[in-house]
Structure formats: C-alpha cells, structure tokens
Amino acid sequence: MARSMGTVLYQPRGGYFIAYRLPGSRKLLKEYFGHGRDSQQRATVRLREIELAKAKGEMLRGSSHVYLDQLARQYVQDAEVRGASARWVKEFRHLMNTQVLPNLCRKPVDQTEYADVLGMVGPGMPWHGKSVPTINRYLGYLRAVFRFGVAHELTTKNPLAKWKKTPERRHDVHLTVADLRRIIASAEPHLAWALEVEWNLGCRPGESELFALRWTDTDWDAPAVHVRGTKTEGSNRVVPISTDFRARLLIVRQEAQSAFLVEYKGKPVKRLIRALRTACRRAGVSYPVRM
Numbered sequence: 001m002a003r004s005m006g007t008v009l010y011q012p013r014g015g016y017f018i019a020y021r022l023p024g025s026r027k028l029l030k031e032y033f034g035h036g037r038d039s040q041q042r043a044t045v046r047l048r049e050i051e052l053a054k055a056k057g058e059m060l061r062g063s064s065h066v067y068l069d070q071l072a073r074q075y076v077q078d079a080e081v082r083g084a085s086a087r088w089v090k091e092f093r094h095l096m097n098t099q100v101l102p103n104l105c106r107k108p109v110d111q112t113e114y115a116d117v118l119g120m121v122g123p124g125m126p127w128h129g130k131s132v133p134t135i136n137r138y139l140g141y142l143r144a145v146f147r148f149g150v151a152h153e154l155t156t157k158n159p160l161a162k163w164k165k166t167p168e169r170r171h172d173v174h175l176t177v178a179d180l181r182r183i184i185a186s187a188e189p190h191l192a193w194a195l196e197v198e199w200n201l202g203c204r205p206g207e208s209e210l211f212a213l214r215w216t217d218t219d220w221d222a223p224a225v226h227v228r229g230t231k232t233e234g235s236n237r238v239v240p241i242s243t244d245f246r247a248r249l250l251i252v253r254q255e256a257q258s259a260f261l262v263e264y265k266g267k268p269v270k271r272l273i274r275a276l277r278t279a280c281r282r283a284g285v286s287y288p289v290r291m
Helices: 037-056 068-081 086-104 114-121 132-151 177-186 189-201 243-255 273-283
Strands: 009-011 015-020 029-034 224-228 236-240
Touching: 015 037, 029 037, 029 068, 029 086, 068 086, 068 132, 086 114, 086 132, 114 132, 177 189, 177 273, 189 243, 189 273
Parallel strands: none
Antiparallel strands: 009 015, 015 029, 224 236
16 A cells, blocks of 8 residues: 555645655655635645655656746845845744745635635735735735746746735824923833934834944944834935934944844844823823834
8 A cells, every 4th residue: 555645734824735855855845725524635636646746756846837936036036145134034924824825825826816805805815904004015025026026937937917005094203302302201111212212213113224233234324323124125224313312322322232233132123102191190191102
C-alpha cells in the first residue's frame, strides 16, 4: 500500500489547507480551501491530485501558474533588496499570512478575479466589519503585489488594476492650541515630550515614524531631523528644526537611556493612547483628541 504524502490540516483563521514541497525545492507551499465539510473534501481531492502528479513526475505548478503565496514571497525578497525596513517586512508578512493567503491562495493569480478579492469583505470572511481605511490599506498592499507580478512577467493579470480607494471620512479636528498646552501640562513626561516632538516635526504618530525616531537621525549642525518614513513614497524626509527645539533636544538627549527620541523608562514606546486619554481627562478636555 502506497504511503500518503500527508494529510489535510486545519487552522481557525484559514480553515482546511494542505502543505507540500515541489520536487527539488525546500520551500513549503500551502493551499487553503476555507471552512466546512465541502472545503475539507476539496482539500482532500487536491491532496490526492498532487500525490498522483508527483508519482507521474509531472510539474505541480508551472511558471505560468504562480500562486499568490509564491508571488508575495518574491515581492518581499525584492523589497528587502531595495532596503525595506524590518518593521515593514514584519507587518506585510503578518498581513498576508493572517488576512490574505488563507482565502486567496486557492488558485493561480492569473485565474483570480476582482470578485474573489472583494469577497474578502463578505460575512464570515477575514475583512468583514473592518474599517474603510483598513480595507484600503489591505487592498493597497495587494495591488502592489499584483503590479509587481505583471511588471516582472511572473504573472499576466492584475485583478486590482481598476480598483480605486474608497474615500475615507475625514476626522473633525476640535483641538485648539490652548487645549493642547493644557494637555501637555497634564501629561506624563514621556507623553508631553512625544507631543512636543509631534508639534515640531509633524511626523506620523505611531511606530512608522514617531516611535522609530532615533538620536542618530538628528543632524545637530543643520539643524534638522531625518524622519525615515515608510508609508508613502515621499515620507522619507529631512525636517528642519528651530533653534529652540534643537536646544530642547540637547537637554532631553543628556537624560536619554535608549537610542530612541521617545522612550519610557529607558525602553521604546509602542503606544500612547491610554496616556493621552488620561491627560485629556486631567486637563478637562472632553471632546475626542487623536495623536
């Protein structure tokens, strides 16, 4: 009796899937089929097809049948060669592995339709209930991968070629300079300093820019600060600073315990939402305030 190459596997996020390697390759390929008994049966049939193809010495996936997991892997490798940050690579891989591949890796990219991608927002699917900005971000990543495949002649089709971002609702800004001063006066030292840095540099308030600023990014002679943004093409920039803010930087630098401009007890800051809410409450600012 012939020994089976494997079994159908299951994970809560992606449902039933199979994993296998092509002859002569060490890379593990995965195909996902979703949840339910029908999905399990499809996975079993596909597994037997692969067993038979291997027994006959046939190619399982040719160069004209590139799947999204293969294309995304090459996209990441290309991005790393071009100098993509470790943070971006980690974020992209997490997004693909948890939100995309389990449901869009069941057929080659060239057979994937626009409707297949839009189906990700349907009931029971990973993107159901996600906000418009979040879905725009996911689709933006996917479109970049599809464009990469076509540009490098790995695939011939971009299912998102005609996709356009859904307009996002603008957030009303109520914060006044006077209230900002009260918030800073009521804030914990690390938050007060973070707000001061934001005020002077205008960088994105999160891990991509504000929390990623290092003392080595400061040009004391210019004077300026290099904001190594990664979100958009023009986000990597050098921001001139005033003489007063340069003096503040020098003072804070003498007491710094880490390589980062914004720190808490010698460690990099990851989030400030709770500290900001506390400062707003203490300052008597009742309307919503965002970093």
